[in-house]
Amino acid sequence: MAIDRLDGMVAALGRMLDERGADERRILSEGSALLRELVAHDDWLPQEFAQPHPQYYQQYLLHCDPAQRFTVVSFVWGPGQATPVHDHTVWALIGMLRGAERSERFALPAAGQAMRSLGTDILQPGTVDMLSPSQGDIHRVSNAHDDRVSISIHVYGGNIGRIRRHVYDAATGTKREFVSGYANPERDSA
Numbered sequence: 001m002a003i004d005r006l007d008g009m010v011a012a013l014g015r016m017l018d019e020r021g022a023d024e025r026r027i028l029s030e031g032s033a034l035l036r037e038l039v040a041h042d043d044w045l046p047q048e049f050a051q052p053h054p055q056y057y058q059q060y061l062l063h064c065d066p067a068q069r070f071t072v073v074s075f076v077w078g079p080g081q082a083t084p085v086h087d088h089t090v091w092a093l094i095g096m097l098r099g100a101e102r103s104e105r106f107a108l109p110a111a112g113q114a115m116r117s118l119g120t121d122i123l124q125p126g127t128v129d130m131l132s133p134s135q136g137d138i139h140r141v142s143n144a145h146d147d148r149v150s151i152s153i154h155v156y157g158g159n160i161g162r163i164r165r166h167v168y169d170a171a172t173g174t175k176r177e178f179v180s181g182y183a184n185p186e187r188d189s190a
Contacts, residue, residue, distance in 0.1 A: 005044040039095035052078040058183040082142030090157035096123040099150025109173040
């Protein structure tokens with residue numbers, strides 16, 4: 001069964017965290033290889049976690065580690081949808097499954113100044129990107145397509161739907177706290 005691919009990745013990531021502990025560099029390196037293998041196949045994501053919303057991107061919880069060491073979510077991007085500039089406060093892996101995603105990274109500015117773009121990457125199917133608070137985890141993400149849905153699979157170093165994070169005003173650098181939750185709240189109790 002195709003969902004076994006996700007189950008296998010989750011089990012392997014759990015074993016890796018058991019063995020590696022909090023070695024973020026190794027988690028990002030070895031975790032990205034596990035995610036790359038998962039997104040190399042587009043036959044496992046259940047349709048219920050691939051549904052776009054006409055107005056907003058969707059973050060569907062696929063798995064939450066029982067100890068909340070990591071979560072796996074699908075991000076479903078309708079045509080032209082985008083996030084605000086935001087951070088994660090935990091390590092993150094982003095694997096492109098379908099379509100394409102634009103990720104623009106930012107540096108924190110001096111007080112009251114505009115945020116400075118550090119560049120933009122376009123993720124294509126099979127591509128995996130890594131983010132870490134220690135290396136910079138502030139970015140804005142959008143569907144690179146104006147005419148079709150894109151789907152990416154994200155793995156976060158915690159229960160991302162419950163973590164207090166920040167959105168930023170790109171013009172002023174002002175930040176405010178938020179908690180994202182999930183598009184499938186019945187799974188949020190994980």
